[in-house]
Amino acid sequence: MKAGYPTTILNLATLVKIIAINCVIFLIIMSCQISKAQTGSENEPIRYIGGTHIDPFTHEAGLRYAIGVENIQTFRANRTHPELSDGYGWTYSHASNLAYWNGQFYQQYISGEADEHRSPVQTMLITSKNGKDWSFPKVIFPPYKAPEGVKIPEGSTGYMMHQRMGFYVAPNGRLLTLAFYGHTEDPFRENGIGRVVREIYKDGSMGPIYFIRYDSQTNWNESNTTYPFFKKSTNKGFLEACDSLLKDKLMTLQWFEEDNGVDGFYTFNNSEQAFNWHVRKDGKIVGLFKHSFASLSNDGGITFSDPVKVNSLVMSGGKMWGQRTEDDRYAISYNPVDQSEYRFPMAITSSDDGILYDDLLLVQGEVPARRFYGIWKDFGPCYMRGITPGNGNPPGTDMWMTYSMNKEDMWVSRIPTPIKYKVDEDITNDFENMDITGHVIDWNIYSPTWAKASLIKENNGNQCLQMKDMDPYDYCRAIRVFEESKVVTASFKLKVKAMDTTQFDIDITDRYGNRPVQISFDTDGYIKAANGAKIMSLQKFEVNKWYSFKINYDTRGLGFYSLAINDKTVADNLAAVVAVKSAERISFRTGAYRDIPSRKTPNEVELPPLKGADEKQKLSSYLIDDVFIKQIF
Known part of the structure; x- marks a missing residue:
């Protein structure tokens, strides 16, 4: 120890020096870490x-x-x-x-x-x-x-x-x-x-x-x-x-x-x-x-x-x-x-x-x-x-x-490009101006080999969307995204050409896929709608007959909707199945909603083939036309 310097002062000076050195080391390490994390560089190309x-x-x-x-x-x-x-x-x-x-x-x-x-x-x-x-x-x-x-x-x-x-x-x-x-x-x-x-x-x-x-x-x-x-x-x-x-x-x-x-x-x-x-x-x-x-x-x-x-x-x-x-x-x-x-x-x-x-x-x-x-x-x-x-x-x-x-x-x-998810205008799809041999423009289509979606012309020249289904374990689906809305009016026409063993479902969903509005053409011959947790039979339907639907849906609060068929109100103030903040798409599906397999479904458990998986079921066929969706609020 040098003469004239108290021990406490020497210890304090040494401590300050150690802290300074450690700070420099820390800054060097942080600098290296920052440079390694640079986006766009070989350390993080994307x-x-x-x-x-x-x-x-x-x-x-x-x-x-x-x-x-x-x-x-x-x-x-x-x-x-x-x-x-x-x-x-x-x-x-x-x-x-x-x-x-x-x-x-x-x-x-x-x-x-x-x-x-x-x-x-x-x-x-x-x-x-x-x-x-x-x-x-x-x-x-x-x-x-x-x-x-x-x-x-x-x-x-x-x-x-x-x-x-x-x-x-x-x-x-x-x-x-x-x-x-x-x-x-x-x-x-x-x-x-x-x-x-x-x-x-x-x-x-x-x-x-x-x-x-x-x-x-x-x-x-x-x-x-x-x-x-x-x-x-x-x-x-x-x-x-x-x-x-x-x-x-x-x-x-x-x-x-x-x-x-x-x-x-x-x-x-x-x-x-x-x-x-x-x-x-x-x-x-x-x-x-x-x-x-x-x-x-x-x-x-x-x-x-x-x-x-x-x-x-x-x-x-x-x-x-x-x-x-x-x-x-x-x-x-x-x-x-x-x-x-x-x-x-x-x-x-x-x-x-x-x-x-x-x-x-x-x-x-x-x-x-x-x-x-x-x-x-x-x-x-x-x-x-x-x-x-x-x-x-x-x-x-x-x-x-x-x-x-x-x-x-x-x-x-x-x-399609540009890749987008938003719609900023009302939907007016009568399908007449689409190339019948081409794509269903702006619709999301899921089309298995035995359950195809396509544009067709009826005998009277009317062009519409056809959804067919002969698959016992899959379905056809068509989805139209519309402008995100708290209050929305959706109208469309639907004709059942043939129905076998599966229902036809129409859902209005929010951006996350939640289904507050659920309507079905059921195999027992009735049009049905969800009223909260209950399913209501609204009226019988006939094959080969067009039905016009109008849905007024308000998402505010717990949510409710009304439904008119062929200009006649058949249900009013139906409770939404789930509460959502807004609605964003309408879905048409030739089968019931599914969430199986889930992430808990065993993957490596050996099971026999699904029964009848290789056999076509009888044809179900549906026509959709004049899909008009308007944002109210």
Whole structure:
């Protein structure tokens, strides 16, 4: 101790010095943390700033609808009537990809007998000119059969298919389709065999199957695999297309997950699952992956930063799809829930710059019953995928995506752009000015193969919306979003053409999907309405007769409504089923409301197929016209 300085003063000086040093260290640490969190950088390439998250207790999840989305079933699995499905009766369908080429859509998906990652597995192809009517599936890559003498490796139970990429439209205009062969139950890396390719010709026929790349982590080659290497082809255009693909680093980065490229083929330093990409407005490329991961490329996709978890995007093992949209904006679609076995709903969020995303909206809010049990067949819309950059651009400004439902049936979504959820004017839909072969403009349509919605003309020339239903476990649904209102008047016309075993429901809902106004055409022949918790029979109805409805609904307080049919008041001051702040949409549905499966429904409990799942029920058919909705307050 130095002479002349009291111990207390020395201790105080030392303490101040320690505090100062610690403050500097703290500021350095905070500075590092702040820089790491910078939105738009490789530490957080994108961010969801909307703040809205899902209600996990309903299929619609409390989200507002992205207006005008059309969900169309493209393939319905059928075990006992394969002639109505795929010719095989297989019930596992998943991992679809989409392209648009030669004036039509191409949808490719993998198909298994019943279970995920269990042999046999093959890849199917269906096509459509308009996105509504789809061809019967055909096999484009059959189950793998090894050459004689080649044994299945120890631990494997057979061969399977797995692909993160389905199509490639080459610079020379050729269309290639691709898939990956591997061993069950894990086809990745050292368990992989290789990637196969074949050409699809304009007349619908296809060229031979070749391997375009063998798994670099194995010893597979042309001498011990079933198909020849693509260089054996004598088709110069096909060879040119394959060579272009192999040089396209962004396209082939989709392959990394199945074959990590120990030969240096890829430019990824590190990767997560199910890579896809889009170019932000600042020119940087965003890579998106499962489990909320994203990465960034500053050199046009030659290299990417290591993927980081974007915590503002809540998701699990379902895929995430992002793209630049026709209105020069951006959109990302995913399942916004951290539960891999319950992948619903399917949502979308949009952005002006490809960095900041807002307005989490509903794309697919339906979860029909899973008709066939299978291992790892998760509930809900799974593995959404759009059209990869370069793989075609359908007419119009819509965004198109494909997905599987319950890993059983195949679907597409048509999403109009700009993506919006608000309506600021009265609704006057008589359907007369819509293209009868086109889309039901500004309506959200859910259209299974056996329960379709479409525009039709009656014999007198009147054009209206038709909703048909022959599906024992699904329904057709049409929703019109209107201006959010506390007091609303809604009128429409409805005709029952035929009714079998399911009711027809009309609901007025709020923005969260709550149903305060509930009206039904019941199978006993009566029009009914909810009065609070009670159901009232109002009057009998006749088949093939138009009925005009007018609903006056006041949401204020506990809420009440009145109902007139054919200009006659049949119910007044009915109590709303639930109290809501406002109303925002009207829903027409060819079946009863459902909330099963829920997030408590057992997913991996083996059950027999649902009774009668493969049989059409008798036709129910309904016509809707003159939907006029006015905001009063």
